Ligand SMILES: O=P(O)(O)OC[C@H]1O[C@H](OP(=O)(O)OP(=O)(O)O)[C@H](O)[C@@H]1O
């Protein structure tokens with residue numbers, strides 16, 4: 099079965115090229131899974147993925163976690179079909195699990211302005227978990243304006259629009275197996 103990983107890709111009339119390869123992604127995700135396994139041994143953590151973007155990273159990550167753990171999802175949106183944040187977070191789905199006294203690992207695909215991560219951590223804190231740590235595959239360090247605590251980061255990247263491996267452009271491109279960046283950037 100073919101994996102979808104062209105060198106360049108057209109999405110919504112714009113051209114993107116490979117920025118982080120499938121091999122680089124898989125190696126880093128595996129390292130992160132091993133690190134979490136060591137840190138959370140015996141603590142039965144619950145992974146909370148932020149839909150839609152984090153679904154591929156989370157599913158790959160969990161397959162490298164070699165301890166007992168659980169998973170749940172919440173869904174929000176702040177970008178709509180645009181490349182820049184609307185500046186407002188819309189709640190689309192809450193978690194179902196009771197996380198009181200649980201060790202929570204919040205999983206994001208990307209932290210850009212930091213608005214979504216800050217919003218979610220504050221929302222989850224109200225449910226009285228024993229702990230919350232955060233993990234993001236990508237962090238746009240120079241774009242982050244909100245005060246967020248990032249405990250595990252896959253890759254630090256420049257403030258440029260990226261696509262693939264769960265990240266979309268107007269809902270397209272999530273199925274790409276690599277991370278792509280706009281041509282000319
Ligand atoms: O740090 P920020 O500026 O808040 O950006 C990060 C958020 O943007 C993306 O979500 P998006 O709103 O695009 O929804 P999606 O995951 O469904 O694509 C991504 O999944 C993060 O949740």
Ligand SMILES: Nc1nc2[nH]cnc2c(=O)[nH]1
Nearest residue numbers: 210258259260261265266
């Ligand atoms: N696809 C995509 N979604 C984002 N959400 C916040 N930043 C980005 C980005 O660079 N690409």
